[in-house]
Amino acid sequence: MDFSLPPEIDQLRGRIRAFVNDRLIPLEADRASYDAHESIDTGLLQTLRAEARAQGLWALNMPKQRGGGGLKLTALAACYEEMNRSIFGPVVFHGAAPDDGNMRVLNQVATEAQKTRWLQPIIDGAVQSAFVMTEPMDEDGAGCGSDPSLTYTTATRTNAGWVVKGRKWFITGAGAAQHFILIARTSDDPRRGLSAFLFHADQPGWRIVRRIPIMGPEEHGGHCELEFDGLEIPEENLLMQEGDGLKLTQIRLGPARLTHCMRWLGLARRSLEVAMAYVEKRRSFGGRLIDKESVQGQIGQAAMEIQIGRLLTMNAAWKLDQGDFARKEVSMAKVVVADALHKAADTALQLLGGRGYSKDTPVEWIYRYARQARLVDGASEVHRMVLANFMRKEGTDFFKWGV
Known part of the structure; x- marks a missing residue:
C-alpha cells in the first residue's frame, strides 16, 4: 500500500x-x-x-x-x-x-x-445511540464480554414480535441514548443463537439500574447497567435475520476497534506534544530537560511506538477498504496502539512531573482514560490469543506478503 x-x-x-x-x-x-x-x-x-x-x-x-x-x-x-x-x-x-x-x-x-x-x-446528531451486548456474570460465572457465546439475555418470539428479559452492563452512552442496538439470545444454536434488535429509550419493559462509576473520564451517558423485564420489540425492528446477531457483532466490532486505534493515536501524539513543549523550556541541573539523554530516550521510545501503531492501523484500514476482514491486522493494531497510548501518556506525565499529575494539562485526563484501551472491544489478551490461533492455523503463511 x-x-x-x-x-x-x-x-x-x-x-x-x-x-x-x-x-x-x-x-x-x-x-x-x-x-x-x-x-x-x-x-x-x-x-x-x-x-x-x-x-x-x-x-x-x-x-x-x-x-x-x-x-x-x-x-x-x-x-x-x-x-x-x-x-x-x-x-x-x-x-x-x-x-x-x-x-x-x-x-x-x-x-x-x-x-x-x-x-x-x-x-443528524438528533439522538445518541448505544450498543447493548456485554453482561454481568450470572450465578455460574457466565456473562457476555469478549465471548459473545455467553449471552444469557433472551428474546422470546411472540405473535407480535419478541419479548426481552435479562441484564446488560457497561453499556457506553446508555444514560443519554435514545436508539439502541441489542444483542440477545434467540436459540441455543452455537453459531446462530444470537439475534440483533433495535429499540427506543421510550419503550417500556427496560430500565437503567445504575450508571457505573469508572476510573477515567466518561462519554456522554456514561457506562450503565440495564435490566430487561418484558421489553417488547416488533418484528420490523429485528436487524438482519434471526440468528445473525453474532455476524452483526463481528461486522460492527472489527472497524470499531480500528477507529478506536485511530483516535487513541491522536491522544498519544497530544501527550507527547504537551511533554515536548515542557521539556524544551524547563531548566534543571544546569540545562534544559530535553538535552538530558534519559529524557531523549523516553521520548524517542514513545514516539517510535506511536509510529508503529500508526503503520499497523493504516495497514488494517487499507485491508478493510479492499474488502478483507483484516482480523489479524485489526487485532495487532488494537494491542499495539493501546500499549502505545498508555506509554505516551505515562511518559508525558513522568516528564511533566507534578504538573503532569495536576489538572493543569490534559495529560492526567488522558492517562486515566488510556487504561481502558487494553480492555475495551476485546482485552489485549484475547487479541493475542486470536493472533496465536491464526499462527497455528496458517503457519509460515501468517507472514505472507499480499500479491
Whole structure:
C-alpha cells in the first residue's frame, strides 16, 4: 500500500487540525467547558458541532447523501487521529464511540426503512445511540464480554414480535441514548443463537439500574447497567435475520476497534506534544530537560511506538477498504496502539512531573482514560490469543506478503 495521502484528504486533515488547534484545545483549560463527568459541556458541544458541520467536517464515516463525508477507512485514519489531539475532538466532529460504530453497522446492514427510522437521526446528531451486548456474570460465572457465546439475555418470539428479559452492563452512552442496538439470545444454536434488535429509550419493559462509576473520564451517558423485564420489540425492528446477531457483532466490532486505534493515536501524539513543549523550556541541573539523554530516550521510545501503531492501523484500514476482514491486522493494531497510548501518556506525565499529575494539562485526563484501551472491544489478551490461533492455523503463511 501507498502510505501517502491524496491531496484532498491531506487538505481535509489540515482543516481538522486547524479547528482542533484554534477552537478545541484552548477550551480544555477552562473548567466551565466540562460537565460533571469530565465530558464536554452539552451546551458548548452543540455550538461546536454546528461550527464543524458548517465547515464540512461532520460524520466523515457516513455517505455524503446522508450528510456525512463519505470517507474510506484509510482517510478516516488520518482524520480521526487529528480529531483526537483534543480530548473534545471526536464527539464534536461526530466521530466518537459508540455512535461511530453504530452508524457504520446500521449503514451496512439495515433496511432502507430502518435507516430512515434509526440511522438518519443519529447521523443528524438528533439522538445518541448505544450498543447493548456485554453482561454481568450470572450465578455460574457466565456473562457476555469478549465471548459473545455467553449471552444469557433472551428474546422470546411472540405473535407480535419478541419479548426481552435479562441484564446488560457497561453499556457506553446508555444514560443519554435514545436508539439502541441489542444483542440477545434467540436459540441455543452455537453459531446462530444470537439475534440483533433495535429499540427506543421510550419503550417500556427496560430500565437503567445504575450508571457505573469508572476510573477515567466518561462519554456522554456514561457506562450503565440495564435490566430487561418484558421489553417488547416488533418484528420490523429485528436487524438482519434471526440468528445473525453474532455476524452483526463481528461486522460492527472489527472497524470499531480500528477507529478506536485511530483516535487513541491522536491522544498519544497530544501527550507527547504537551511533554515536548515542557521539556524544551524547563531548566534543571544546569540545562534544559530535553538535552538530558534519559529524557531523549523516553521520548524517542514513545514516539517510535506511536509510529508503529500508526503503520499497523493504516495497514488494517487499507485491508478493510479492499474488502478483507483484516482480523489479524485489526487485532495487532488494537494491542499495539493501546500499549502505545498508555506509554505516551505515562511518559508525558513522568516528564511533566507534578504538573503532569495536576489538572493543569490534559495529560492526567488522558492517562486515566488510556487504561481502558487494553480492555475495551476485546482485552489485549484475547487479541493475542486470536493472533496465536491464526499462527497455528496458517503457519509460515501468517507472514505472507499480499500479491
